[in-house]
Amino acid sequence: MDTNLRYWDLRYVSGEHTGIDIDNRDIEAAGVSFFSKAVIRALGPKGWGIVTVSPFDPDDRASLSAYLSRAEKAAVVTREDVVLADAENRKPLPVPSMKEDPREVSLEEKAALLMEITQAASLPGITSTRGTYTERNETVFFLDSTGYETSHTICRSGFSVMAVAKRNGMMEMGYVRDHTIDGLNIRHRGSDGEKAGKRAVALLDAKKPKGGRMRAVLDPELGGVFAHEAVGHASEGDLVKEGASVLGNRIGEAIGSPVVTIIDDPTLRSFGFEPIDAEGIGGARTAIIEGGILKRYIHSRETLAAVGSGDAGHARAMPGNVPIVRMSNTFIAEGDASYDEIVEECRDGILLAGSRGGQVDPGRGVFQFNAEYGYLIEGGELKEMVKDVSLSGEILQTLHTIALCGNDLRMHPGYCGKGGQSVPVSDGSPHLLLEEAIIGGSGDV
């Protein structure tokens, strides 16, 4: 392409989305949809001109050229001096092979498998069940002004099952979900439906905690959300660059206890895996915190050049959206404590488990996340079940309160929202003991 641009790139994503929705044993909806979306970025003398277009035909070079001209023209009003770090690693990783390719299983069979999971949730006391299956097959094509070109196809699929239990006008829900890049994951998963049903029934007898400051044990799923909300977002290079993160200018500082190591790794075979990032840069395993010391940020080419300290290869985008700095697979590294030791060492406090998500204000340095359920801990033993409990804290203080990291790291898949874009991620952690946590609750136990 003949342009006066310093740099341009095209990211084109096309594919299909399959969704199945089962409601109280009926197939409410099941079907396949198609998408074709491109984002074209052009770097003028100053900043970016960006054109997003849907549908798009990557073989139509005349229309690419026309959109590039539009992007070039749009960039004229920008005033930011954008510099890109050198593109060093441009080698894509192979997409891991799947055990069973969901594309080779009929919609009818998938619906029948989802039905098994959903029906397994119908235990005594359960009044409503719902199962959903989603599958997205996408082919990503990337081309830039250096002539670099790469493409890959990846399939992400998974399910969720929800059960509602009712008794004497009280209602509770139990929820299990699993998403993966490893292929079809809905065979022989009735036990997950049952788990959702049992949790819903058990929650009918759970109490609401009254909240306050106390010791807390986080399970691996919630510990992962903690890593994601309390550290991951604040280490994103764009927020650091714009002055919107409390972790800015703190490389080399001890921001957590010496047992804390937190890593973001898009190369890990987990739900946030990317063969190559959204700027055509190979992913890097970035140790954000090592032994309590802030070591690195996660970056795009632009934020690496502006901020330094860390790795590019962390730019991600929803189809047809502009790449931004994102986490992929984020986790707290294992320590050597056993689960029993952690609960015993907690003595009196609360165990929080499962996640309903969280949110952070990285500039203020305050985060919040919510547990699906938990247990009071008294005398080093689990006691009464509690529900609707959440935790909030200040980034620069909370990491110092991590007293023990377990030896039982597990990753959990999910989706993360930022700047209006939602991308697949996984978060993980071993069991953690926090010396002091602020627990929100409206109850009286």
Next chain:
Amino acid sequence: MFEGIEDDIIEYGMGIVDEVEVACIRSESVSIELKKTVPAHAGESYGTGLIIRVIDGGRIGSSSTSSPDTWRSCLDQAIASARLAEAVPWGGLPGPVPLPGEPLAFDPSVRLNPDVALSFCNDLLKGAEEYPEAMVVGGGAGFSLSTVLLANSAGISYHEEHSSVSASLEAIADQSTGFEYDRSAFMDIDPHAIGRTAAELATGSRNGVPMTTGTYDLLFSPMAFASLAASLLQSALNGRNVHLGRSFLAGKLGEVIASEDLTVTDDPFYQGGLGSTRFDAEGVPTSKIDLIKDGILTSYLYDLKTAYRFGTKSTGNASHGGPGGGIGIGIHNMIFDAERMAEPGEGRCVYIHDVIGAHTANPLTGDFSVEVQNSFFMKDGEKGDPIRKAMLAGNIFEMLGKIVGMGETPRRIGSVIVPPVRVSDMRLVG
């Protein structure tokens, strides 16, 4: 670019199934994004979407595509989707009725002009300069135009245009953040005021003081109230959730569920409302509906399928949002109203501008515990010390019963329209 395509799809589809519905959506936008105080991204977008729904023997199937040229495979998938779905007692798609009047959510003065977006950005920054101790983190402004065409085999061919104008700014002062935005269907947003408010919030929330755990009267800003209450209440009013046992409000029609002066209305004709429209996603004419009237639950929300299934009428609340572009149930403009107070911050209370983590509330029971954002002790309407951090815990449905009154002036938060809301006896954990 769709001219005539809907007729081809309907004609072809009717050879195979009982009924066909086609929605074509086309949109364009321009936007400018600020990084700190500098325009960094200038963007344009062009998008199309085609959604096909078929009904055959009470089985409903749908599919969507961003490439209208490939409508045949989209139609094939919609038909395959219908084969798999459970049949429901179906009474047919609606036929055409006259829907006179000007477009409700379209302002012809909205132009996709990057120079206007740039001048909005400059106004945002000028507004923020009124509080020079706050540093601008980012923000931006954008305009979009879209057209929707809805046609079906019962003879409907409705066309509607929408416009949207938005601007936002984020500022920080020390470790205190402020964010403000506005979005409207009309050119009636004030970027200068948005910039000023963001910078004022950041500056004013510095040096927060600790607070004691306890029970307090609260004054929620429209933003805080909308993010806590709107989506939970909408989900509980959703007819499908109600009849399938997933709503806290099931079986409570005609009962008192909130303070006696609380009224919640879906008003699809609200001037400039982002959700304003004369017909819903399946061509049912919309109407104004009282959902809660003087504290009494008066109506749930229905699409055609749920209404036919449970022997009632569609309330005109079908929306696109299900899998494969399928139909879900939504609200057009959600209007909250209660007894107006000349001074909703009277006496002593805690003012809460926003919350962190509203989406983590329990969607079934309405229980929540969230972190407050930009909150202040308040006396007789005057903001006092900012609060460093606190968790607010409670239950949305109980909270509706604790509404004391509302301020005089409503504002729009997306498609929610609500004044500041005074609520008594809420628990804050300091």
